[in-house]
Amino acid sequence: MPERSGYHHGALRQALIDASLELIETHGVEGFSLATAARAAGVSAAAPYRHFANRAALLGEIAAAGFGQLRDVLRAAAARHPDDPVEALLEQGSDYIGWVVAHPAHAAVMFSTRGREPQSDAGLAALAELGAVLGRLAEGGRLAVPVDTALRTTWALVHGLAVLHLGGMRTISEEDVPLLRRQVLRPLLDGGLLRP
DSSP states (O other): OOOOTTOOTTHHHHHHHHHHHHHHHHHOGGGOOHHHHHHHHTSOTTGGGGTOSSHHHHHHHHHHHHHHHHHHHHHHHHHTOTTOHHHHHHHHHHHHHHHHHHOHHHHHHHTOOTTSOOOHHHHHHHHHHHHHHHHHHHHTTOBSSOHHHHHHHHHHHHHHHHHHHHTTOOOSOGGGHHHHHHHHHHHHIIIIIBOO
16 A cells, blocks of 8 residues: 655654544454554555554553543643632542543553553553542541542542443433533542541
């Protein structure tokens, strides 16, 4: 296959990432290869190796980019409520679910280390945004459990709701997203993480 002309430096890398995400969304993480990504991007089978050593490296970059986006989403959610960490945490939970549901291919790569290079630093940076808000609650005497316990519990809840939604169990309604998400997330805070 002749390589598509017009790709300048960096554009081919992004074209391959975009093609891979489309293939993953349709066929799953196991359903694509560098060759199929190259074909979808309209370039030769050898072209991906200019930017990625192998399939694992491409998946690792997708994971890192996804964690970076999620970190930014969580940071922005917290920033909307600088004086109310409870509201900030609810907003983060809601936005976490929304981001995962809107980016299923990224999520599939991010939350499985099979077949990709690890990106633990990127994942930890995203979780640190949740931890920062929980730390504010702890500083204010509002957290009933250690920050690390609260972080694991909060992450498990919001991630579990997002994954159930992706699997077809509509835990979150697109028609009433903010209200329903808060109704689902609020009992976690009231039921053990927070002091009155």
